[in-house]
Every structure is written in C-alpha cells, then in structure tokens.
Amino acid sequence: MAKKPTNPYYHPQEQQRRSAYAHRASPYDEHRASPAQQRAAAARRRKAAAKKRRRRFFGVLATVLLACGVVCFAVYNLLNNLVTGGAGALPSEIGTEDALKGDVVNILCAGIDFEEGREYPNGMGFTDVILYVTFDMKANQISMLQIPRDTYVGSSVNTGGTGKINAVALRGETDPPIAALATLINEQFKLPVDYYMTIDMDAFKAVINAIGGIEVTVPMDIVDDEGNVLPAGTHKIDGETAEFMVRQRHNYGNADIGRLEMQRYMYSALLKTFKSFPLSDIIKVMPAYIQYVKTDINLAKMCSLAGKVINVPSENILMFTVPGEACTVNGQSVYTVHLEATAEILNEHFRPYSDPVGAESLGLIELQNTVSSVNDGTGQSMDSIDSGTAQWGQGNIQSETEESSSSAPAA
Numbered sequence: 001m002a003k004k005p006t007n008p009y010y011h012p013q014e015q016q017r018r019s020a021y022a023h024r025a026s027p028y029d030e031h032r033a034s035p036a037q038q039r040a041a042a043a044r045r046r047k048a049a050a051k052k053r054r055r056r057f058f059g060v061l062a063t064v065l066l067a068c069g070v071v072c073f074a075v076y077n078l079l080n081n082l083v084t085g086g087a088g089a090l091p092s093e094i095g096t097e098d099a100l101k102g103d104v105v106n107i108l109c110a111g112i113d114f115e116e117g118r119e120y121p122n123g124m125g126f127t128d129v130i131l132y133v134t135f136d137m138k139a140n141q142i143s144m145l146q147i148p149r150d151t152y153v154g155s156s157v158n159t160g161g162t163g164k165i166n167a168v169a170l171r172g173e174t175d176p177p178i179a180a181l182a183t184l185i186n187e188q189f190k191l192p193v194d195y196y197m198t199i200d201m202d203a204f205k206a207v208i209n210a211i212g213g214i215e216v217t218v219p220m221d222i223v224d225d226e227g228n229v230l231p232a233g234t235h236k237i238d239g240e241t242a243e244f245m246v247r248q249r250h251n252y253g254n255a256d257i258g259r260l261e262m263q264r265y266m267y268s269a270l271l272k273t274f275k276s277f278p279l280s281d282i283i284k285v286m287p288a289y290i291q292y293v294k295t296d297i298n299l300a301k302m303c304s305l306a307g308k309v310i311n312v313p314s315e316n317i318l319m320f321t322v323p324g325e326a327c328t329v330n331g332q333s334v335y336t337v338h339l340e341a342t343a344e345i346l347n348e349h350f351r352p353y354s355d356p357v358g359a360e361s362l363g364l365i366e367l368q369n370t371v372s373s374v375n376d377g378t379g380q381s382m383d384s385i386d387s388g389t390a391q392w393g394q395g396n397i398q399s400e401t402e403e404s405s406s407s408a409p410a411a
C-alpha cells in the first residue's frame with residue numbers, strides 16, 4: 001500500500017504543472033527550437049539591444065543639452081550684468097504705453113560730469129549732456145532731442161537751488177539716481193522714458209581712444225581760452241580732442257547752444273562709426289564700456305536695437321534742440337524754453353503714434369520769450385551733416401554777422 005505524503009505543502013497538481021513548464025520547448029534551446037524560431041529570437045535580441053542603445057544615447061544627449069543650457073544661461077547673465085553694470089530699472093509707469101511698445105522705444109541718454117574736489121554721495125554727477133532719443137521702429141526713423149543743461153525746471157524741483165535740469169539726477173533720491181531726471185522729463189515734457197544710458201565723460205575719451213580715433217567734421221574753428229585751436233574741416237581725432245570739441249563753448253555766439261550744435265557733428269560721427277563697427281572694435285570698446293556706462297537695457301534688447309539702428313538710413317536720423325533762450329532768475333543764468341515751439345517739435349517728431357499735447361498742458365516753465373531767432377528748434381538730419389550741407393545754428397550765424405558788421409569800417 002502506497003505511503004501518503006506527510007508534507008502538508010505538497011500538492012501533486014502543482015508539481016505536475018511545474019514539471020510541464022520546465023520541459024516546455026524554449027526558442028532559445030537550439031536542440032529543440034526550429035531555425036525560424038532561432039532567427040526570430042536573434043532578431044528580438046538585436047531589437048532589444050538597439051532600443052537600449054537609443055535610450056542611453058538620448059539620456060546622454062539630454063544631459064549634455066541641459067549642461068549647455070545651464071552654461072549659456074550663466075554666461076548670458078554674466079554678460080548681461082557686465083553690460084548693465086547691475087543698474088536698476090526706471091519706474092514702469094513712465095514708460096511707453098503697452099500698445100506702442102512694439103513700434104516705438106524711448107531712451108534717455110546722459111553724459112555725466114564730475115567736478116574735481118566735489119563729493120558725490122549717490123555716485124551721480126551733473127548730467128551736462130542730456131539727449132532724449134525716440135526710435136520709431138515701425139517707420140525706421142530716429143529723432144534725438146538735445147536738452148540744454150541749464151534748462152530751468154522750477155524752484156519746486158530739488159536742484160540744490162540752481163533750478164537747472166543738470167542737477168536733478170545729482171540731487172535725486174531715487175534708485176537709480178537717473179530715475180529722478182527721467183521722471184521729470186516725463187512730467188514736464190510729457191514724454192515716456194523706457195530705458196536710460198549714462199556714460200561718464202572719461203569713458204568718452206577711453207572709448208574713442210580704444211578704437212584708434214574717430215573721423216569727424218568740424219564746421220568752424222574751435223578756440224579755447226588758452227588759444228588752442230581745432231580748425232574747421234574733417235579730421236581723425238583722439239579722445240582728448242573729441243572731449244575738447246564737445247566741451248568747449250566760450251567762442252560761440254550763444255555759448256551752450258553753440259556747443260549743442262557742435263555736438264551734433266560728434267553724434268553724427270559716432271553713429272557713422274557705429275554702423276561700420278567690426279567685431280574687433282566692439283571687443284576693444286567693451287572694457288571702457290563696462291567700466292563707465294550704466295544702463296537698464298539688457299543684453300538681448302541691446303543687441304536687437306543695435307541690429308535695427310544699423311539699418312536706419314542717415315536721412316532718417318534727425319537732431320533737434322529744445323527751443324528757448326537764456327535769461328536770469330534769482331541771480332542764476334538759466335535757459336528757459338519757448339513753450340509753443342517746443343510743443344510743436346515734440347508733437348511732430350517725438351509722439352509718432354500718440355495724441356498731441358498742447359503747450360498749455362506741458363509742465364515746462366517759460367520765463368520769457370523775447371528772442372525768436374535764437375535756436376528756433378530747426379532740426380538737422382545726420383545725412384546733411386555727413387554730406388557737409390548742414391547749416392550752422394541761426395544764433396551763431398546771427399552773432400557772427402553782427403560781429404563782422406561791428407568790425408567793418410564805416411562808409
């Protein structure tokens with residue numbers, strides 16, 4: 001009689017199933033598998049290996065791309081910080097309205113002057129060069145407005161008692177300090193300001209020297225108090241001579257306005273040079289730029305704008321000066337605007353897609369309007385300056401004519 005199993009976990013049916021599975025024909029058993037099965041098994045192995053290689057490749061590729069992205073992001077941030085100098089941004093409420101941001105950009109450019117021996121607690125000197133630039137990207141046109149440094153802005157503005165616009169940023173308690181000047185331009189001229197760019201006047205010399213000088217046309221002899229002369233004509237000048245050209249004002253019939261008119265020739269030369277800038281010159285200029293220039297225009301925006309500016313023809317680049325005249329207020333010699341003429345220029349050239357603003361709606365202060373012939377605000381194109389057909393300012397022409405008449409012998 002057969003002995004019954006004593007193992008409680010023994011199940012004959014399960015044992016039979018396992019035995020049948022163990023002896024089932026395997027496609028990998030070459031003694032039992034047919035040739036067709038062997039070929040199919042080999043194909044499956046190759047397919048599985050290829051799939052594994054693809055997964056490994058794409059995994060490595062993703063890792064490399066991620067690493068490159070991190071490096072590019074880090075490099076961009078580094079370059080962007082170098083370009084902007086860590087400068088703060090302007091208040092968004094004074095910028096161009098959203099509907100026009102793709103068509104127009106408005107930039108405040110300022111040349112900063114630091115007087116020797118004077119303290120500058122907020123790092124900002126006098127803005128002795130103030131240039132408001134409207135780039136109408138839709139019409140491919142640039143309008144530049146020169147604002148005289150002695151423009152009277154009123155006693156309610158913190159200027160240290162001078163009442164002059166060049167001290168607004170110096171006395172501004174904003175971050176960045178230039179935001180005080182940008183806000184004032186927005187309030188008094190009723191012009192939007194999207195970005196700013198400030199440059200130390202020392203950088204002006206350094207940048208020009210870095211590119212080996214610049215070719216500029218001088219419309220008349222420039223003579224300083226020591227008798228130094230930069231003769232009329234076209235010259236290639238270095239940084240020191242360029243500074244002499246843009247600073248000198250004592251031998252013009254209307255002083256600061258004459259200097260602004262002379263600066264137009266420098267702007268024209270700089271723009272013409274920029275349009276033909278090779279990469280080697282950009283590399284040479286970068287150290288001086290990083291050291292002396294502050295801006296809130298990021299690297300991507302700057303490259304985009306630069307590419308568009310290059311394509312603007314010189315006849316579409318216009319330069320204007322705020323119309324006005326010199327006068328005295330509270331013992332200070334200042335420059336007062338002519339409201340009607342100023343409003344006309346602003347509406348025609350600096351509000352291409354915005355509603356006009358009447359003279360009575362401007363926040364500017366007109367102290368007097370007695371000399372209509374001096375700086376009537378007539379613009380000049382960069383093309384006329386480049387071609388030598390630009391006319392010297394009316395104020396200087398008048399002064400020179402008067403001097404010639406007074407020195408002529410009596411009949």
